[in-house]
Amino acid sequence: MNLYTWATKPGTEFLPRNPVPIHRVVGRHGQIVEVPDGKAKDARGSNVHWLTPRTFRLWVDVGLRGYGADGLPAPGWVGRLEGRNVALVRLLTSSGMRRLEGASLLTFEVPSLRLEGGRYYTGRLAAAVTRSKKARTYYVEAHVVGDIESYVESSRAEAIRTAQARGRYGGVRSMRLVTRVSRAPKPTVYWRDRQGVAGRIALTEADADERMTWYTEGPAGPEPLWLWLNEMGLPFQPHSWNNVFTAANRRCRAVLDPEPEHQLDPHRSLAPYATPHSCRHSFALYMLVILHHLMDQRFGLSPQERRDYRLLYGDPWRMVQDLLGHALLETTRERYLAPVADLQLRSLLATAPPFRENAVPAREMDEVFARLAREAEGT
Numbered sequence: 285m286n287l288y289t290w291a292t293k294p295g296t297e298f299l300p301r302n303p304v305p306i307h308r309v310v311g312r313h314g315q316i317v318e319v320p321d322g323k324a325k326d327a328r329g330s331n332v333h334w335l336t337p338r339t340f341r342l343w344v345d346v347g348l349r350g351y352g353a354d355g356l357p358a359p360g361w362v363g364r365l366e367g368r369n370v371a372l373v374r375l376l377t378s379s380g381m382r383r384l385e386g387a388s389l390l391t392f393e394v395p396s397l398r399l400e401g402g403r404y405y406t407g408r409l410a411a412a413v414t415r416s417k418k419a420r421t422y423y424v425e426a427h428v429v430g431d432i433e434s435y436v437e438s439s440r441a442e443a444i445r446t447a448q449a450r451g452r453y454g455g456v457r458s459m460r461l462v463t464r465v466s467r468a469p470k471p472t473v474y475w476r477d478r479q480g481v482a483g484r485i486a487l488t489e490a491d492a493d494e495r496m497t498w499y500t501e502g503p504a505g506p507e508p509l510w511l512w513l514n515e516m517g518l519p520f521q522p523h524s525w526n527n528v529f530t531a532a533n534r535r536c537r538a539v540l541d542p543e544p545e546h547q548l549d550p551h552r553s554l555a556p557y558a559t560p561h562s563c564r565h566s567f568a569l570y571m572l573v574i575l576h577h578l579m580d581q582r583f584g585l586s587p588q589e590r591r592d593y594r595l596l597y598g599d600p601w602r603m604v605q606d607l608l609g610h611a612l613l614e615t616t617r618e619r620y621l622a623p624v625a626d627l628q629l630r631s632l633l634a635t636a637p638p639f640r641e642n643a644v645p646a647r648e649m650d651e652v653f654a655r656l657a658r659e660a661e662g663t
Contacts, residue, residue: 334565335556340377343556344370346539347532353539367439368512368520369528371431376563378428380571380608381409383560385422387522388413388492389511391436392465397429405429409609412491419488420609432511444507447517453506456518458497462509473498492522525560533557568608 335343345351348369350361376386388410395405404423411419447453460475460483471487475498485494496519499506510519533555540555 333557333559333562334569335558335562336566337570339556340558340566343532343536343558344373346555347536347558348373348528350535351539358539364515365439367431367435369532371428371435372512372525372528373558373563374428374431375424376560377567379422379424380564380567381422382415382564383525384492384522385409385413387512387520387525388495390495390498390509391511392509394432394511395424395429397426397433401426408488410488410490412489412494414609416609418609436511440511440513443513443515443517444502445504448505448507452517453499456499456506459499459506460497461506462498462500529559564608 345355346353348363349366350358350363352358372386375381376383379386393407393410395407397405403426405426407422407424409420409422411417414420453459457478460477462473462475463482464474465487466472466474472484473487473490474482474484476482490498496508496510498509500509501507508517508519512520514520514524536555536557537553541553
């Protein structure tokens, strides 16, 4: 559409007329806007917001962990759900999951830490909770798996014990007690409800509402299989995570932007701002930069070797497409990574610090992301 508009404007006139059928509509501010007749009703432009790894760590520390501007825990901070919130947010940023995908996980869908398990672990997302309705493999860093395990063994376990002691699960009418999960290539969940009616469903076909009804018989009675629980020990609704992000953003503004004029003008704010989807955007940007870094520097490949590598294993853009679960490569390029699509990544990475043995890549790449943030919009 834009290309043809440019090609037919006075002074250019490469074409006598625009071949794209269009119609005029009234925009949100009352202006007349030309829209292609064939434009999808649910199409939306790029609206990418991302955080550098360093800024994201600041947002987590201040917004979720209750740190002050001095980098120390604030006196009087009570973080009853701190472990849960940090684990979910770091999961989204580490894996690139959407909010619903990460919020709908069951306890047995999270990989378990093991000795010499490597830096990344893999799991499977059920088709029913993904936007594309296609199951896919997700990758998550080992330290995030450790965060989830710590949450499961501490505050989550305490919430379940309290709920059992107060008889809360006895009032859950929709409870379905899972009796077995088959280990076939396509796992099936077998359950029995309170009336004794038995049922089954393929794990990948179970949506969020179905999953919230699943419980397992624990040592002291029924326990939810839903990973993320509220303080009452009941499944935490996926949409409720928006409130967690909102509260964290408010705390960051209050702690890092004490000046009244900064709080009134968001463009002067020094406080980081995050949403569930900005975690996904940050993951996409991080993976793109890291993959280019690995292919162009750490592996020491020549131009011909890089070409052969891409033909064999795929281009970094396509790898990120697979990690995000996009059906089209154009979606990855144009919507999620638009802020950096026009940057000269090769020259930017030329000054990136090299990877060192036994070092954390996120810290070594801080300067790269800081430069990227200064040169691109959307941060």
